Amino acid sequence: xxxxTQTQPGMFxxxxxxxxxxxxxxTSDQSYGLFWYKQPxxxxxxxxxxxxxxxxxxxxxxxxxxxxxKARKSANLVISASQLGDSAMYFCAMRKNNQGGKLIFGQGTxxxxxx
Amino acid sequence: NAGVMxxxxxxxRRRGQEARLRCSPVKGHSHVYWYRQLPExxxxxxxxxxxxxxxxxxxxxxxxxxxxxxxxxxxxxRIQQVVRGDSAAYFCAxxxxxxxxGELFFGEGSRLTVL
Numbered sequence: 677x678x679x680x681t682q683t684q685p686g687m688f689x690x691x692x693x694x695x696x697x698x699x700x701x702x703t704s705d706q707s708y709g710l711f712w713y714k715q716p717x718x719x720x721x722x723x724x725x726x727x728x729x730x731x732x733x734x735x736x737x738x739x740x741x742x743x744x745x746k747a748r749k750s751a752n753l754v755i756s757a758s759q760l761g762d763s764a765m766y767f768c769a770m771r772k773n774n775q776g777g778k779l780i781f782g783q784g785t786x787x788x789x790x791x
Numbered sequence: 792n793a794g795v796m797x798x799x800x801x802x803x804r805r806r807g808q809e810a811r812l813r814c815s816p817v818k819g820h821s822h823v824y825w826y827r828q829l830p831e832x833x834x835x836x837x838x839x840x841x842x843x844x845x846x847x848x849x850x851x852x853x854x855x856x857x858x859x860x861x862x863x864x865x866x867x868x869r870i871q872q873v874v875r876g877d878s879a880a881y882f883c884a885x886x887x888x889x890x891x892x893g894e895l896f897f898g899e900g901s902r903l904t905v906l
Contacts, residue, residue: 713897719902721897726893726894726895767834769833775839776822776839777822777823777885777886778839779824779895783832784833
């Protein structure tokens with residue numbers, strides 16, 4: 677069975693510093709996708725970044741990058757130059773091959789950015 | 792946001808009433824996914840639909856919950872005889888196919904409160 681684990685219930689970071697949010701996954705599939713979403717206090721789910729299991733390079737989107745270590749089954753999110761607006765819940769998710777939008781989510785990490 | 796529209800954004804029902812949540816997918820997308828987020832938790836997959844077909848309902852409670860995606864119009868998640876435990880945020884996502892399509896965008900969610 678597939679599983680996503682986010683071991684950090686809460687994290688603090690100083691404004692302008694970088695922060696890494698951990699995510700490990702468990703799957704026996706060779707083809708899968710990994711996602712990160714941000715959920716601010718307003719409640720919407722904001723897509724941040726996607727990594728396919730066969731992508732050789734780590735995905736990057738602006739200040740977000742995904743540190744993909746396939747052998748370790750980890751897909752950590754790195755946020756560079758943190759901003760106050762980055763304070764939110766962050767969810768890691770995984771999709772099995774050919775399952776379109778069927779994702780398995782982790783429990784989330786609450787990030788607080790300090791001024 | 793790639794254009795998944797959900798309504799209502801907020802819905803209040805008394806125990807025993809019915810709740811209907813609507814999801815209009817991104818134009819051209821024929822696959823819809825419903826998720827539920829209980830307080831303090833990550834999203835949990837409920838059901839995957841194509842036009843006029845239920846593909847995967849492995850996450851749907853056995854009773855009181857149903858979903859449809861008719862040939863014309865939005866997808867509907869229907870909860871009959873609501874109970875307090877149904878209070879949650881319900882999110883919808885859509886995709887053009889079941890294949891790995893990279894990014895997956897969610898609607899803004901419908902927040903159901905059962906009094």
